[in-house]
């Protein structure tokens with residue numbers, strides 16, 4: 002007989018794990034399916050850390066970050082430990098930046114989130130670790146924070162299980178509808194609803210339903226540097242930072258180890274997620290190390306790099322929607338900046354799946370021009 006669950010969640014990275022948690026805590030029977038082992042490194046939710054921040058380029062995202070902070074606080078309380086490490090966040094806009102600062106200041110102002118604008122001297126006085134080009138302006142938001150990536154995803158899985166969800170690894174889904182899921186070994190599960198959180202593999206599962214998403218998977222790279230004086234980069238003394246230009250880079254203070262992590266945003270090549278390498282790319286490392294060496298001279302030498310995937314929509318906006326023609330099939334996709342919102346994705350996708358909410362936002366809809374108009378101009382830098 003076919004096993005039946007109220008909901009099946011496909012993909013157990015951060016978004017799927019958060020959705021399984023949300024559905025299970027609402028007392029639904031939940032089956033989560035993951036094609037690899039839980040916590041694997043072939044997707045997007047592994048490694049130590051992710052940035053959580055209010056500063057975003059549109060008021061809609063800034064509003065959503067308020068939910069994200071609230072949802073992380075609720076998750077911390079459910080987990081019985083603080084998952085959010087507040088260190089402050091510094092968005093660094095050079096003179097004539099590729100990313101317009103006004104989008105950020107206007108959006109924060111509209112939503113009522115406080116911030117400070119600091120010139121190079123003010124930044125240097127407060128954080129002498131930085132050596133910045135003249136004319137750089139820092140947008141400082143005091144609530145900028147670090148959340149745990151792999152360990153945070155494991156917390157979501159643990160809580161989902163505690164609420165009764167069944168999570169199966171090495172269970173590759175080959176076909177989905179809104180009411181059934183089929184595995185590579187032929188097993189079929191019936192469901193009241195299905196939530197697809199397969200990130201880089203989303204389009205493969207949707208294509209047979211006639212949904213052709215213009216997603217690009219890029220192979221990103223993060224690198225850890227070893228400062229000679231890690232105490233100068235301690236979270237109490239060093240903020241998160243983002244270099245708001247093309248290329249765009251970002252970095253962390255020390256977080257659980259005496260290293261500082263940095264990376265380029267959207268710096269990696271487009272890849273097939275099933276045929277990509279895992280080795281560090283020396284050219285990407287050189288570009289990053291050059292920037293870090295100039296901007297944070299005490300950050301030290303690179304000691305390790307790792308790869309991770311972005312799954313990008315043409316407008317870099319999320320997907321949170323029901324699949325047209327399949328109202329009980331819901332899709333969530335983080336577009337390479339979704340981790341900070343993982344608990345929020347979980348709540349909103351669960352709302353969609355249960356019918357507690359009809360839609361989330363036209364910005365995240367599957368029928369928006371960026372996903373349906375082939376002439377839509379791709380823009381990933383935000």
Ligand SMILES: Cc1cc2nc3c(=O)[nH]c(=O)nc-3n(C[C@H](O)[C@H](O)[C@H](O)COP(=O)(O)OP(=O)(O)OC[C@H]3O[C@@H](n4cnc5c(N)ncnc54)[C@H](O)[C@@H]3O)c2cc1C
Nearest residue numbers: 012014015016036044045046052174200309335339340341
């Ligand atoms: C280097 C890097 C840095 C980042 N930094 C930040 C940051 O600072 N802040 C931020 O907010 N976001 C950040 N992001 C983005 C964020 O990490 C991702 O948006 C988020 O982790 C995506 O989670 P996910 O669960 O959708 O994807 P994944 O973690 O990839 O999970 C999808 C899962 O689906 C599984 N799956 C796929 N197909 C199937 C199938 N057929 N059957 C069963 N299972 C399947 C996969 O194996 C995978 O485990 C970063 C990403 C990278 C790569």
